[in-house]
Every structure is written in C-alpha cells, then in structure tokens.
Amino acid sequence: MKKLIAILLLFSSIAILFTACATGNADASNKPNTVHMKELVFTPTSITIEKGEKVNIVNDVPIGHIIANGTWQNNAPKAGKEPGAAQVNIQFTGNDNQEIGPFSTAGTFQLYCTVHPGMNLTVIVK
Template identity: 50%
Template sequence: MKKLMIIITICSFFALLLAACGADRSGDTASGGSAPGNQVQMNDTQFVQSSITIHKGESITLVSTTFTPHIIANGTWDNGQAKAAKESGAPEVKSVQINGNSSGSIGPFTTAGTFKLYCTIHSGMNLTVIVQ
C-alpha cells in the first residue's frame, strides 16, 4: 500500500509539471502574442469571420477547428483567381501553413491600414485585417 501511494504521488507530480509546461501563452501580449480577442477561426474552406479589427502592434492568431490544413499568404481571391499581393506596412506572410486542429500567429501589424490575407488552397477564403 505504501508503494502504491508513492507511485500515485510521483505520477501526480509529473502530471502537474506537464500541465504547467503546456500552459497556453498565445494570449499573453507581454510575451509577444496576440490579445485574447484577436483570434480568427477557420473551418474546412472559410475563415469563420471575414474580417478582424486590431490595434497597431498586435498580432492575430488563426485557429483551424477542423483537420483541413491551410496555407496563408498576403493577397486575396478575386473572381476565383488567387492574387498574391505585397502590401506596404503589412507583415510579409508567405505560405504560412496551419495544419488541422492547430493554430498560428501572424504579425505584429505595426502600421494602421487594411490588409488582406487568403488561403492559397481554398478558393474564396479571404480575411481582411483592419489595423487602427
């Protein structure tokens, strides 16, 4: 019985240690992350919201809620045609891959303005980032 209690105590310690090390700091702006409200979810073929408004210096976090991978870049889909773009003041986003059920951060956006992002493999998947 004594050995069982020691094993349970050791396992509990390691579980606590793993939980502490795996804490999500993506919303911690002091560590360079994005503010908690700066998340945009993606389903299989669309951004769940088509635009997001953030403040200068902030980043956005794209969250894939399905198993479908996405490749994000500067630009937009226009009438079924992918149009890559290099926008002055926007962070350069080239082939940022966000695999299924994962997330990725883009930014920081250091210049006020309106910027376009798109998924290069899903026609019509556009996101507008408005920076104030």
C-alpha cells in the same frame, strides 16, 4: 502501501498531463485578436486591430491551410502584399495555432488561404 500511493500519484500526473494537452487549443482561443479557421472559411472573415498588434489564428480543424498575402477574386488567387502589410506566409498542418504580424502600419490588408478558393481574411489596422 507506499507502492500504491506511488502508482496513484503516477496516474494522477498522467491525468493532469492529458487535461493540459486537451485545453491547449482553448488557451490559444483566449488570446486577443483571435480568428478561427474552419474547413474552408475564416470566422470572422474580418478583424480590426490596433497598430502594432498581432492576429492569433486558431485552426479548429484537422486540415492544412497556407495563409499568405493576397486574396481570392472570383475563385482566382491573387497574390499581393499591400504597402505596410505584415509579411505573411504560414503553413498550418491541422488543429494548430500561430500568430501573424505584428501589423505596424494602419490600413486594410488582405490575407488568403492559398489552398482553399474563397477563403479570405481582411485585417483592418487602426
């Protein structure tokens, strides 16, 4: 009987572990200032934050992205960091999330995915 209880306890802890892993990305989505990445776009494409805050980027797809300072203009990549922009150069491998910033200066800042033409994000800091 003791053995049976031990086995049941083992199985229930495994189940709890799996549930915790499955909700990992959902927890990440609940953070403030969250922007999602799909295959080729940010949603939303623009976010407004307060000075000193970070942007939480959640990659919803099993695809890698490289996010950096700059923008796509007519399908041409234009690297560039505005004065006061947070330095951004982050690699995502798929179904992952990372925070960028903090952005400590007010202004409008362009970020882009260097991999996917047209994949732009505007961060407006108030």
